[in-house]
Amino acid sequence: MSVLTPWERVAIARNPQRPGTEDYIAGLFADFFQQRGDRLQGDDPAIVGGIALYHGLPVTVIGHRKGHSLEERVACRFGMPNPEGYRKAQRLMLQAEKFRRPVITFIDTPGAYPGMEAEARGQGEAIASCLKIMSGLTVPAVAVVIGEGGSGGALALGVANTVLMLENAVYSVLSPEGFAAILWKDAARAEEASGVMKLTAQDLVSLGVADAVLPEPEGGAHNDPAAVLQTVDKALYQALSTLLRQSGTALRNQRYQKFRAMGSWPAKGANQ
Amino acid sequence: MTNLFAKRREELLALKALRDRQSHPSLGVSQAAPCPACGQPADQRELAKALYVCPNCGYHHPVGAYYRLRTILDPSSFRELDEDIGGLDPLHFPGYGEKAQAAEGKTGLKDAAVTCTGRIHGIRVAVGVLDSRFLMGSMGTAVGEKITRLIEHANKDKLPLILFSASGGARMQEGIVSLMQMAKTSAAMEQFSRNGGLSISVLTHPTTGGVTASFASLGDITLAEPGALIGFAGPRVIEQTIGQSLPEGFQRSEFQQEHGFVDAVVPRGALRDTLVQLLQLHRRGGKLA
Numbered sequence: 001m002s003v004l005t006p007w008e009r010v011a012i013a014r015n016p017q018r019p020g021t022e023d024y025i026a027g028l029f030a031d032f033f034q035q036r037g038d039r040l041q042g043d044d045p046a047i048v049g050g051i052a053l054y055h056g057l058p059v060t061v062i063g064h065r066k067g068h069s070l071e072e073r074v075a076c077r078f079g080m081p082n083p084e085g086y087r088k089a090q091r092l093m094l095q096a097e098k099f100r101r102p103v104i105t106f107i108d109t110p111g112a113y114p115g116m117e118a119e120a121r122g123q124g125e126a127i128a129s130c131l132k133i134m135s136g137l138t139v140p141a142v143a144v145v146i147g148e149g150g151s152g153g154a155l156a157l158g159v160a161n162t163v164l165m166l167e168n169a170v171y172s173v174l175s176p177e178g179f180a181a182i183l184w185k186d187a188a189r190a191e192e193a194s195g196v197m198k199l200t201a202q203d204l205v206s207l208g209v210a211d212a213v214l215p216e217p218e219g220g221a222h223n224d225p226a227a228v229l230q231t232v233d234k235a236l237y238q239a240l241s242t243l244l245r246q247s248g249t250a251l252r253n254q255r256y257q258k259f260r261a262m263g264s265w266p267a268k269g270a271n272q
Numbered sequence: 273m274t275n276l277f278a279k280r281r282e283e284l285l286a287l288k289a290l291r292d293r294q295s296h297p298s299l300g301v302s303q304a305a306p307c308p309a310c311g312q313p314a315d316q317r318e319l320a321k322a323l324y325v326c327p328n329c330g331y332h333h334p335v336g337a338y339y340r341l342r343t344i345l346d347p348s349s350f351r352e353l354d355e356d357i358g359g360l361d362p363l364h365f366p367g368y369g370e371k372a373q374a375a376e377g378k379t380g381l382k383d384a385a386v387t388c389t390g391r392i393h394g395i396r397v398a399v400g401v402l403d404s405r406f407l408m409g410s411m412g413t414a415v416g417e418k419i420t421r422l423i424e425h426a427n428k429d430k431l432p433l434i435l436f437s438a439s440g441g442a443r444m445q446e447g448i449v450s451l452m453q454m455a456k457t458s459a460a461m462e463q464f465s466r467n468g469g470l471s472i473s474v475l476t477h478p479t480t481g482g483v484t485a486s487f488a489s490l491g492d493i494t495l496a497e498p499g500a501l502i503g504f505a506g507p508r509v510i511e512q513t514i515g516q517s518l519p520e521g522f523q524r525s526e527f528q529q530e531h532g533f534v535d536a537v538v539p540r541g542a543l544r545d546t547l548v549q550l551l552q553l554h555r556r557g558g559k560l561a
Contacts, residue, residue, distance in 0.1 A: 112485075114505030114513050119523055122533050124484030124504035128458060132490055135459035136466065152442075152454055152485040152504070159455045173442050173451040173482075178509075183444050197447050198363055207362060209448055256459050260420065262452040263413030265357055 004168070006194040010176060012168040012220040013147045016073070019225045021048055021063030021106040024146065027229040028236070029054055029061060035092055037084075041121060044085030046076040046113070047157075049092045054104065055237060060096035062089050062157060063106030066147070079148070080113035083126035086156050090126075090133050102140040102240055105157040110175055112153030130156035135255060138248030142239050144232060145169040145201075145210065146221075151178075161255050162239040163209065165201035166228070167216040171209065172199040208262060211239075278348035285342055285350045291380050292336025292403075293320075307331055323540045332497050332540055334477060336379070337386035337401040340436055344399065344544055349391035354421055358382040359414040359446065368445040375406045383414030384439070387422040389431065393548040397434055398426035402483070404438040411483050412443030416453025419487060423460035426469055432551055433464065433471040437488040440506075441481015454486035461490040470554045472547065475502050475525065475534065489533075493550055495543070496525035496534045 004012070012018070025032055029052035037043040049062035066072075066079035073079075096103045112123050134141060134157070143160035149171030165171065173179070176190040179197060204210035214231050217224040243251060306313050309331035319326070323343055324333040335343075341350055358376075361368055376382060384406035389398050400422045402409040409415075419435070426433040442450040464471065473491030477500035484504050496502060503523040511517055521527050528534040538546045 112504065114509045116510060116514055116518070116522070119503050119505060119510060120527075120531055122489075122531070124480075124502075125489040125533055127485035127504065128454075128487070128489035131455055131458035131486060132462045132465075135455065136462040151451065152482055155451055155454060156485075159459065171448060173444060173447050179444055196363060196365060199448065204448060207449060209452060256463065259452060259455040259459055262456060263360055263362065263416055263446070263449040264420075264456075265360075265413075265417050 006170070006197070006200050007176075007191040009168045009200055010170055010194050013170045015220060015222055016066075016068060017222040018147055019221050019228060020068065020108060020147070021065050023225060024063070024106055024144075024229065024232065025052065025061055027225075028233050029059075032061070035088070038087035038091060040084070040087055042084045044082045044088060046079055046081040046109070047085030047089055049089060051101070054102075054240070057102070057240075058099070059102045059104050060092050061104045061106075062092055063146075064109040064154070064157065066108060077113050079109045080111060081109065081153060082113050082115070082118045083121045083123050086112075086123075086126035086130045089157060090130055093130075093133050093137060096139055097137055100139055102142070102244070103134075103137060103160075104236065104240075105141070105143045105160065107143055107145045107149045107154050107157055107171070108147035109150055109153050110148050111150035111178075112156070127152045127156045131159055134159035135259070136252065137255075138252050140240060140243035140246075140251055141255065142236060142243070144214075144236065145171050146232075148175075150175050159255065159259065161243050161251055161258070162211050164212050164214055164232075164235050164239065165204060165210040166214050166221060166232075167201055168220050169201055170194075170199040171201075171204055172197050281350055282348040285338060288338035288380065289336070289342040292339040293324075325540050330498060330539070332477065332499060334404050334438065336405060337381070337403040337436075340401050341386065341388060341390070341399065343540070344434075344547065345390040345392060346394065351389050353387045353389065353425065354418050356382070357414050357418055359412045359443070360449070361446070362413070362449040363445065363447045365445040365447075371407065371445070379403065379405045381406050383412070383418070384409045385415040385418045387418045389425070392544065392551060395548075395551045396429075396431055397551070398422050398429070398431040399434045399436070401436040402438045404440075404478070407443065408440030409438045409483075410440050410443040410450075411453050411486075412446035412450045413453065415439075415443070416450070416456050419457050420460045423457070423464050423487075427460075427464045427467055430469070432554065433469060434474065434547065435471065435487060435491065436474045436476055437479040437483050438476045439479055439481065439483035439488075441483060451482065454482045457487040458490060461487050465490070465492070472550060474543070475528075476500050478502070480504065480506055494534050495536055495538050495546065496528060497543075498525055498537055498539055500525045502528045502534070
């Protein structure tokens with residue numbers, strides 16, 4: 001693996017040519033049937049999802065979508081979902097639970113869209129309900145952070161049994177720009193922020209938030225998408241095979257304990 | 273003996289509640305201070321009697337966690353949980369330790385959440401309160417851990433759960449580990465709810481960001497104090513995104529009620545009675561009279 005600064009990785013993670021959710025769906029799954037709409041308000045193109053076969057096994061696949069062309073990117077608000085997107089994700093997860101399909105998610109968003117309509121339609125509630133539903137699943141859930149994992153809008157698809165991260169993907173409490181704006185009142189210090197935020201894949205494995213780093217070709221995933229597809233396929237196959245051997249209750253408990261341990265204090269009376 | 277302990281506990285809570293008032297910028301001043309909303313000077317004794325709601329315009333002053341508990345719980349029923357838990361520093365963020373220490377010195381709190389068990393009208397409850405005086409009530413590891421332990425405690429002892437939120441969102445200084453507290457608390461809420469637990473979420477000014485997008489939005493019943501700012505994105509971020517200013521009242525409690533995200537906007541003076549009503553309505557095993 002090459003040695004890049006966190007800020008260089010942020011740039012690679014944001015590269016418009018980097019493979020996105022739709023590329024992974026096309027490359028890794030067969031018979032994809034796209035499901036649209038939240039049955040309440042509308043359909044949000046910034047989250048794409050549906051049913052597909054993964055090595056012959058029916059699965060539910062959901063991911064953030066940024067789009068590649070300018071037109072697509074504008075339609076997807078550059079990958080920032082509205083509440084409808086999160087409510088579609090909830091609907092698909094509940095169906096996955098009903099039909100006992102594993103859930104596979106691809107995370108790639110700067111964050112949930114901070115717009116007026118998004119607020120009026122309950123962006124916070126939509127994300128919270130995603131977290132609740134995903135944490136309660138009794139089917140396997142695997143999340144792959146493929147680009148930007150920004151804030152609660154990313155985590156909404158991230159409460160998984162196994163969390164994989166591409167080498168140049170980043171995952172953080174807020175974008176480096178937002179972080180610098182809040183703590184230093186200066187968004188221009190984003191590069192400096194990226195240096196202290198511990199947002200790289202390697203950092204997140206050390207912090208126990210991600211389980212594995214998936215290597216990318218020199219310069220980033222966009223330089224050899226076929227190689228990256230192969231890497232992700234191998235890791236996903238391995239993760240799913242392991243999880244499929246566990247009972248539904250064991251899967252839910254394992255997921256609970258995994259997130260329960262993050263930033264937890266030793267129990268009273270413990271030595272450390 | 274039991275009475276003696278109960279009396280001691282009550283004195284302790286009263287002392288802490290007093291400290292809450294004294295450390296708040298717009299409260300505890302001996303002379304008449306102008307209301308930040310309407311500018312009218314209010315007599316401090318009058319204001320205290322009105323639970324720090326402006327008698328002139330109804331503005332709800334932010335109040336500290338212990339004071340809040342004192343207005344809600346039966347006398348002598350307060351038992352604090354996990355008092356010793358403070359925040360971790362997973363990023364070793366420069367200056368964070370000093371900042372947290374200063375907040376502790378100012379408020380007497382180890383971090384932004386106080387959790388406890390107690391009684392309301394004789395009914396045992398588990399209560400958590402976020403305190404906006406401690407680094408904007410932001411959720412880092414301490415808040416996440418304390419709220420999660422409280423929910424697990426309520427789950428184990430089958431207690432109704434009441435959560436008062438007041439938060440600027442995730443604690444930036446603890447980075448991604450703060451973000452993960454959203455998943456942790458939401459998973460605990462999921463488990464509690466699946467086991468039949470009753471949760472009441474009370475949104476107070478301001479409730480935003482990662483707290484809105486996790487446990488605060490997952491109650492069976494959602495109440496809000498009048499005029500509280502409630503949302504995911506803060507007003508400034510939205511204004512920057514859309515390039516215009518927001519209309520009056522946007523994201524306030526009344527707006528959230530109108531848009532279907534709050535069951536009832538309840539003034540502070542009526543909050544305890546509303547909680548009693550809700551707790552009684554959730555009694556089980558009733559019979560037709």
